[in-house]
Amino acid sequence: MKSRHPIALFFIANCLILTGAQAAKVYKCGNSYSQVPCADGVELSTPTEPSAKEQRAARKVAELDEKTANRMERERLAAEKTALKEQHAAEKARKAEEKAGEKEKTQEAKKTKKAPEFFTAKAPSAKASQPK
Numbered sequence: 001m002k003s004r005h006p007i008a009l010f011f012i013a014n015c016l017i018l019t020g021a022q023a024a025k026v027y028k029c030g031n032s033y034s035q036v037p038c039a040d041g042v043e044l045s046t047p048t049e050p051s052a053k054e055q056r057a058a059r060k061v062a063e064l065d066e067k068t069a070n071r072m073e074r075e076r077l078a079a080e081k082t083a084l085k086e087q088h089a090a091e092k093a094r095k096a097e098e099k100a101g102e103k104e105k106t107q108e109a110k111k112t113k114k115a116p117e118f119f120t121a122k123a124p125s126a127k128a129s130q131p132k
Contacts, residue, residue, distance in 0.1 A: 024046065025037075025046070026044045026046055027044065028041060028042045
């Protein structure tokens with residue numbers, strides 16, 4: 001069986017050569033753009049490759065943006081952590097208040113006697129039946 005790698009490399013090389021990046025001329029024809037010149041068409045300049053100095057400046061800006069984004073993320077995470085702690089503390093305080101309120105209600109309920117649900121007749125006590 002023959003190796004197909006040389007054939008594949010040949011086709012890849014041809015594709016790279018034929019589709020090489022070239023600066024194409026662009027024409028503005030009214031409200032549309034074309035690579036073919038037209039009547040009353042205006043040739044537009046296409047952007048060139050950035051210089052080494054421009055590339056370095058762009059990298060510096062990108063690094064600064066990344067540092068700023070990382071700092072902002074740390075600040076956001078710290079703020080979220082603080083807010084979460086505050087939320088837990090508020091929830092704990094609310095639960096403690098509810099528990100104290102429930103305890104207070106049960107104490108009040110113990111102090112006040114409930115009227116019996118049904119009437120029950122009782123014999124007078126011996127002290128109450130003695131005349132004064």
